[in-house]
Amino acid sequence: MKTLQEELSTRVEAYDFWATRRRYGPKGANNLNLWVLACMDERLPVDEALGIHVDTPAGHGDAHCFRNAGGIVTDDAIRSAMLTCNFFGTKEIVIVQHTQCGMLSVNAQDLEKHFRDKGIDPDNITLDSTLPELKLEKGAFAKWIGMMDDVDVTCMKTVEAFKNHPLIPKDTVISGWIWEVETRRLRAPTLDPEKRARTDVTSVPFGVKGKQPPRWS
Amino acid sequence: MKTLQEELSTRVEAYDFWATRRRYGPKGANNLNLWVLACMDERLPVDEALGIHVDTPAGHGDAHCFRNAGGIVTDDAIRSAMLTCNFFGTKEIVIVQHTQCGMLSVNAQDLEKHFRDKGIDPDNITLDSTLPELKLEKGAFAKWIGMMDDVDVTCMKTVEAFKNHPLIPKDTVISGWIWEVETRRLRAPTLDPEKRARTDVTSVPFGVKGKQPPRWS
Amino acid sequence: MKTLQEELSTRVEAYDFWATRRRYGPKGANNLNLWVLACMDERLPVDEALGIHVDTPAGHGDAHCFRNAGGIVTDDAIRSAMLTCNFFGTKEIVIVQHTQCGMLSVNAQDLEKHFRDKGIDPDNITLDSTLPELKLEKGAFAKWIGMMDDVDVTCMKTVEAFKNHPLIPKDTVISGWIWEVETRRLRAPTLDPEKRARTDVTSVPFGVKGKQPPRWS
Amino acid sequence: MKTLQEELSTRVEAYDFWATRRRYGPKGANNLNLWVLACMDERLPVDEALGIHVDTPAGHGDAHCFRNAGGIVTDDAIRSAMLTCNFFGTKEIVIVQHTQCGMLSVNAQDLEKHFRDKGIDPDNITLDSTLPELKLEKGAFAKWIGMMDDVDVTCMKTVEAFKNHPLIPKDTVISGWIWEVETRRLRAPTLDPEKRARTDVTSVPFGVKGKQPPRWS
């Protein structure tokens, strides 16, 4: 029979490792060695969609989770993925975008005009005041906003961007998925009109006229 | 007594509004009119820390949640906040960073060297291949990584950056908080040594030598 | 260890099969390969009576369930059984009628008179306006209503009708049962006066005078 | 304070009324005064779809529920609705059909051929051996099977057939609904291509060639 002293020593040590795991780099990786990129929308429940635990009571999270508007590739997403994949033990990337995304709902040029009308000149804004070295070429503001024409295309292009990025290790497993808000189900991205017909995947049903500024050819 | 026909009409309409809420701009805002910026770390449970529901079964999320490495301001965070505050009804921003953050645990220059050693030249990388117009000045790579010297300082500076950003409406309520991984408690950011002494808030306990590239003065 | 990508692929595929199972004919049969014929009465709880799941949260139903007034054989019941047995994999038929049935409670001739008194001529009605080719001989209206004299006899005759019908495969397993509303128990149909005495199985306790139009000899 | 004797008398009487309610005609109506017509498919959960209780532990059902292949109008459906509306207190009819219905998945002529190939002559079959007075005109067998080209059209035509039928009281409230198997949601029937595009509502995605025998013009 173990003494309580031995028992308590074991328990105290285990918690200490968890609480300080980021200190151990790859050896202190999250449980699934997983980094998720998802849209910030409240209609996309990451845990339910993927069957994992990204936002749970203290001590139980099992994956790193990056969320931004659209769940798209950005320099910030690359930065965050680069850190977790190279230095904190992550081996897999899962990307989740969703139908009915707000990023499909307006034309980027209109958004840009919104700011100009309020007297803000998007061509002369420091995007991140803590990093003025990051510069956006004049005229690229609307494109920077990241609006989409088609969420399936965006998802496939996002996977591609991560697969080809020099800062992401080549052996990282990378896949992309679409969460259908209408059906509460996950599916692979696709261009098959039949499969896409069930859900709002383009800007058309939102009444958006014209194309968004193109981010890939 | 209502007929079932009337009852069903009401129910069907209510779900439809929820599922398509992003289509209605500010009128289809999330329930708390809230945008959260948090670190992507699995030791930061956003729901538990803030008492909200950002990752819940389909139909119950009540806030937009942006997460990146560090929970810091970036051009992507500004982009996402700009969209939700200007076009989707958000009135409040809450920023949550945490102690024991991986962003405190290594020196950015060492990370940069890691890539150079592998033959990658950080000065000649397209950060986001879908947006080549976004350019980082040569020599700024280490700074771009966003490592911190002090999480409280970073949190306070992050709040400031959002408060002063031209793309964020002036009447947005903005606050910043520190989640203590060691105590599983939230506190306001502070420089008071006594309150900070309880937790790992600087890069010192991680054995980091030297300062990170400065992002504010 | 499986990657999450593999895991998600498996799950997405499984749900897809379920949701589209009727497309696969006999290979997409319901879980019990079962078709139930039951009365539409709310005092007959089909799940409780048979220990199956005919009306359950989406994704869990395990049998096809036909319900009509009386749970009797009709051309519609034959049509539905024919479809499921020949084309959708069903191998067994279970028929459930119940005591205290409303079909015992009035005389069919009185019902017919009810309509005639209101100026409706049952001999000149198109039963199903979408199928005028289906014709009821003059004078057969009361018989068509399907009232019963005796629920046990009706149940046994119903089983017989299905067993002998040319559109039902000969190797289908077919049985009939009586749900006793009074005792909340199931029993086999019987003519044994002792077993029948416990419950209302004929039209006599309902004060019905005379016989219903005979449907079998 | 009531004596237990008084208490027991009340309880015994209440149960007796429930168990024998069909004896009291309109005064012993089901709780919702409702009759439901639904497809017999196990992917259509009637309780979940309508928020009612049609198949529950003994003593709690609140509606009459008719189910057949397709949830379509038939002479049996008219018979059952006629009985509950005229004689058992029902005031409302709700019709529920569903997408992905098996009735969309094959061509009726092919089904007819299936039987002919097995040596059965559909033109010379007694549909219901207990009611030989019910006759189907020669050549109408395929039409009688009740296959659909389009579930929304079928649903709307079904509502119409009930509204116009002489045996159904004119003041009965009647509505029709589509359960989307793909989205697990209810919607009103519609011909709006956008709303229909999300789900399989016609026989086209099932590869059915040609039209089903027409039941309305």
Add this chain to the structure above:
Amino acid sequence: MKTLQEELSTRVEAYDFWATRRRYGPKGANNLNLWVLACMDERLPVDEALGIHVDTPAGHGDAHCFRNAGGIVTDDAIRSAMLTCNFFGTKEIVIVQHTQCGMLSVNAQDLEKHFRDKGIDPDNITLDSTLPELKLEKGAFAKWIGMMDDVDVTCMKTVEAFKNHPLIPKDTVISGWIWEVETRRLRAPTLDPEKRARTDVTSVPFGVKGKQPPRWS
């Protein structure tokens, strides 16, 4: 605010009263002021049948419960009822017998013969060796066994016997009930053949030949 001392004094006193309640005669009556007479059969659940608590965790019983073979009147039942009604505050008597009772299942004369065959002479037995003053007239053994011909009659006669007994206060509320084992329901005793037909209430279905020794005329 009460001190804990006051709180504890109150609690200790309350339990003491409960535990010693029989010491206070009528003032320490059971909660329902009720005495139940029931059969000892395990198929008669007294709590479920009457909605009371006669056998519950210590401290929660709310009625006195006498049970014997048949739930019939005996000198012991009179003795027990006399005690609780006159000296322990009881104001109501509820009698519960049940269908399918073992007391209907054999002929008392056969039981008597069973003992004679084993060499026991029922005419010369001291029934209760602690009370030899209680004497049964020769020849009355079979009658003493208390078998029934008809449980409804027995129940009604039992009520009558209590109502007329000089040792039971005249203002005691007394009622009798039949628990139907077949239907798991309670009903009033009755001679109405229709109501009785549902259940085994006489010795006939048990194949008993002849009448039991008569206990009333």
Add this chain to the structure above:
Amino acid sequence: MKTLQEELSTRVEAYDFWATRRRYGPKGANNLNLWVLACMDERLPVDEALGIHVDTPAGHGDAHCFRNAGGIVTDDAIRSAMLTCNFFGTKEIVIVQHTQCGMLSVNAQDLEKHFRDKGIDPDNITLDSTLPELKLEKGAFAKWIGMMDDVDVTCMKTVEAFKNHPLIPKDTVISGWIWEVETRRLRAPTLDPEKRARTDVTSVPFGVKGKQPPRWS
């Protein structure tokens, strides 16, 4: 795989056996082959005290339970035990009496006087009007009431009376127990003053003067 028909046949048969078990004599014994004799007091929870189920939802009782005032031997208790042991399969008798029993709380002579004062002559009462052949000798009324001087003695004498009774089979296992109301615990009956001192086992703490009429020597 069994068909549902086979499954239903098995279930229906099993319930039938249970509901009619008393018809099969010893073969239809209760589950524990047990007969309990207990006091009718609501402070004696038979299930909790013995760890059995004597009063449970329909279908789960596992023992016959006789209860009277005191839980003492009477001619009725002998009658009931004789029936279950000889004809219904019972193999064991457990007797439970309890401390603080009301049967210790008054002197039988005072009770007798209570009736005489009200004008009732206990020497001329028919104890059981349905069995006038059962006669109590004049002067034995007080003794018949069954009051106790000492519950442990009574319990041991009760066991003895059952063990020696000619109508109880010799191989019946018989034991007696005392439930301590004060401690909510069961113990064996005893005369050991130390063990008895903890609880009220005699009439002394109730202030009873003199001995009860003796039932054993």
Add this chain to the structure above:
Amino acid sequence: MKTLQEELSTRVEAYDFWATRRRYGPKGANNLNLWVLACMDERLPVDEALGIHVDTPAGHGDAHCFRNAGGIVTDDAIRSAMLTCNFFGTKEIVIVQHTQCGMLSVNAQDLEKHFRDKGIDPDNITLDSTLPELKLEKGAFAKWIGMMDDVDVTCMKTVEAFKNHPLIPKDTVISGWIWEVETRRLRAPTLDPEKRARTDVTSVPFGVKGKQPPRWS
């Protein structure tokens, strides 16, 4: 509607007060302003006995709880009570001792002899090596052990000692209680032989010969 910022400020402040409450002296008193003195025995459940929460999940304790061998007055108990009553807001003292206490089970002189037999001289021991200024007179070792002759007397004397002690404020509410291990109930201390008879309250049932060294006269 409160902003989340306001909500979080309130919550953070409330927890801070709790966690640091001892810093605020009487203003940071425990919830019940209560100090409990109890025996250290595992058969005395303080929460159950008093209906309070002395050992609960972090953040919910509502009373200070001192436990030692016997739950008796000692200089340590006075020290602890003095601190909480004078400096930490306590207004009430509750003392709980229990029957079957180990302090009744041996004679103190025998314990002293046990040590002498092992070569330890109790007259020359420093009781508390961190406080050699605390001295026990030679010959007082056995008395110091604190064995009891009678737990009720000890409890009453303990209450008295606290009531009269100069270091305890005069307006402190003080009461003493006995937990009966045998009955799992609380009672006031008493010398009434009847009430004490139920439980082991003296050293007699433990076979202890002679008196313990007297601590009061």
Add this chain to the structure above:
Amino acid sequence: MKTLQEELSTRVEAYDFWATRRRYGPKGANNLNLWVLACMDERLPVDEALGIHVDTPAGHGDAHCFRNAGGIVTDDAIRSAMLTCNFFGTKEIVIVQHTQCGMLSVNAQDLEKHFRDKGIDPDNITLDSTLPELKLEKGAFAKWIGMMDDVDVTCMKTVEAFKNHPLIPKDTVISGWIWEVETRRLRAPTLDPEKRARTDVTSVPFGVKGKQPPRWS
């Protein structure tokens, strides 16, 4: 199959042993053979901190638990530990003190002055009126109060005092632990400034000036 008589005998015996276990000395030890010394503070949840059960429903406690102000060694703690280790089977001692302890929050000399100001002369007080043989040297009052300068030092010194005490068996396993109120976690006592920095372990953060009277050198 066991008879119920055998079953009941076993159960009754088992409970008896538990309830009287202190009577059997070392053979009736508590389940963990454990004695805990803890502070009396309500912010120290002993069960949660150690994963044991010291205050549980009657019958389930598994350790002896001594609690005083500070959880420090005193003559009373030695007395209680001596008893359980030598005479009641205890084999292990676990000591738990906690951060934020009230014993760190005031200077003992100030407490002494508090009493002098109220006219009480601490040099002339009988600490324990039931044991006047226990004497504190003049001038030692402040030291006797037991205030701490540093909880880690105190904890380590407390362990030492128990390990070296002649009345505690040499083979007793002894360990000391600190419960961090701030983090709700247990840790070993330490002088490592980094580990201590997280929590209030000295009197400094309480604004205490000067050292407490020294209890060790």
